[in-house]
Amino acid sequence: QITLKESGPTLVRPTQTLTLTCTFSGFSLSTRGMGVGWIRQPPRKALESLAVIYWNGERHYNPALNNRLTLTKDASFNEVVLTLADVDLVDSATYYCAHVISTSTRGGWFASWGQGDLLTVSS
Amino acid sequence: EIVMTQSPATLSVSPGERATLSCRASQNIGSDLAWFQQKPGQAPRLLIYGASTRATGFPARFSGSGSGTDFTLSVSSLQSEDVAVYYCQQYSDWPYSFGQGTKLAIK
Numbered sequence: 001q002i003t004l005k006e007s008g009p010t011l012v013r014p015t016q017t018l019t020l021t022c023t024f025s026g027f028s029l030s031t032r033g034m035g036v037g038w039i040r041q042p043p044r045k046a047l048e049s050l051a052v053i054y055w056n057g058e059r060h061y062n063p064a065l066n067n068r069l070t071l072t073k074d075a076s077f078n079e080v081v082l083t084l085a086d087v088d089l090v091d092s093a094t095y096y097c098a099h100v101i102s103t104s105t106r107g108g109w110f111a112s113w114g115q116g117d118l119l120t121v122s123s
Numbered sequence: 124e125i126v127m128t129q130s131p132a133t134l135s136v137s138p139g140e141r142a143t144l145s146c147r148a149s150q151n152i153g154s155d156l157a158w159f160q161q162k163p164g165q166a167p168r169l170l171i172y173g174a175s176t177r178a179t180g181f182p183a184r185f186s187g188s189g190s191g192t193d194f195t196l197s198v199s200s201l202q203s204e205d206v207a208v209y210y211c212q213q214y215s216d217w218p219y220s221f222g223q224g225t226k227l228a229i230k
Binding site for chain 2: 046049052101106107109113114
């Protein structure tokens with residue numbers, strides 16, 4: 001059984017750096033084709049892909065976030081950490097991490113999701 | 124970025140009737156399309172991947188079709204538990220992009 005869980009703050013001040021941790025089980029980030037992605041959803045709005053990291057270390061970041069994102073992985077502890085620098089009010093959202101399965105060189109689908117972490121950015 | 128456009132925004136269907144949801148990509152994505160079901164207060168759940176492969180746990184009344192730029196999600200006989208927002212998402216090119224969602228309701 002694959003599980004993922006996000007952990008992080010519920011409130012962050014503008015200009016601070018947000019750090020979110022995804023702890024997962026049931027798969028290994030060392031296995032070919034596996035990845036972990038981050039997606040966010042502002043209240044009552046659609047989903048937005050933020051970043052993804054694959055088994056081979058390949059990382060992708062959404063350019064709309066203007067180079068504010070960083071992904072790191074600790075495969076031995078089954079954790080992936082997302083940092084978002086210089087947060088703003090518009091970064092308030094529920095942040096999800098997800099297990100990514102890729103069978104090609106193009107991309108992969110978000111196969112299983114965590115329950116989400118609701119973040120508020122406010123002064 | 125590939126733009127995903129879903130229609131309609133809201134769809135009301137009588138119980139037992141067929142629901143058809145549409146998704147269009149701004150460029151050719153082959154079959155690199157997923158559908159997700161999101162119920163209120165819950166995380167999205169993978170429903171379809173590869174445009175037509177049903178994920179584990181979903182009944183056969185859900186089906187996906189299409190390739191290239193035009194895709195369809197069909198629910199053959201709507202049940203009350205199918206009320207949710209449905210999102211399509213392409214994974215052909217980064218950033219993987221989602222549509223705005225279709226809210227499926229019972230008439």
